[in-house]
Amino acid sequence: MMKDSKPFKLKIFASFSFLLFIVLFPLKTDAQVEPQQNKKYDKIIKTIATKYYLEASLIHSIIRTESNYDPHCVSSKGALGLMQLMPDTARIYGVRNPFNPRDNIEGGVRYLRDLIELYNRKTKYVLAAYNAGQTAVKKYGGIPPYPETRNYIEKVMVSYPKLFIKTRTKVYKYQDSSGRVVFTNCHYLYSLNKAREKSNKDS
Secondary structure (H helix, E strand, O other): OOOOOHHHHHHHHHHHHHHHHHHHHHHHHHHHHHHHHHHHHHHHHHHHHHHOOEOHHHHHHHHHHHOOOOOOOEOOOOOEOOOOEOHHHHHHOOOOOOOOHHHHHHHHHHHHHHHHHHOOOEHHHHHHHHHHOHHHHHHHOOOOOOHHHHHHHHHHHHHOOOOEOOEOOOOEEEEOOOOOEEEEOOHHHHHHHHHHHHHHHHO
16 A cells, blocks of 8 residues: 655655755855945945045955954964054054054055056956065066965955956146146155145245
């Protein structure tokens, strides 16, 4: 005599539903958490991105990979904060408190901007230098063969898949000592001239 197959089918359905719940629930949780983290620092990131003519999505991608939006993150190598700045780098770029989100992001973006100029906007080179240092990139004549660095580049480029970093160069205008009008994209020259003008006015 054929047995009733309904209880068996119900068990299979219940087991399948349970497995589906286990698989989908963490994904849903991650999807909920990440936008909250993005939103928390989104205003600061957009403001600084606009200031330095970069895309906010690039900064988000680096922060997500570096610290997962933890402002108090400290790596085993001593990198600090959201953008994981080494103490020397933080000092060079004027970061007084690396655990302050705005200070950390601005210092990291200023460093990033210099790397972008140095490597002609090539995303992989910029990220390699940010992760492994400029010395390593120079030593190997390109992306170092470190698994950590290669994995880092892949992770960032999942959410920023551009081969060249999109940016815009700011042009400064000033008058030099001879009265000529000068246009330059070099902030350093512009700053020197402004300091000279201020000194002349004060004297």
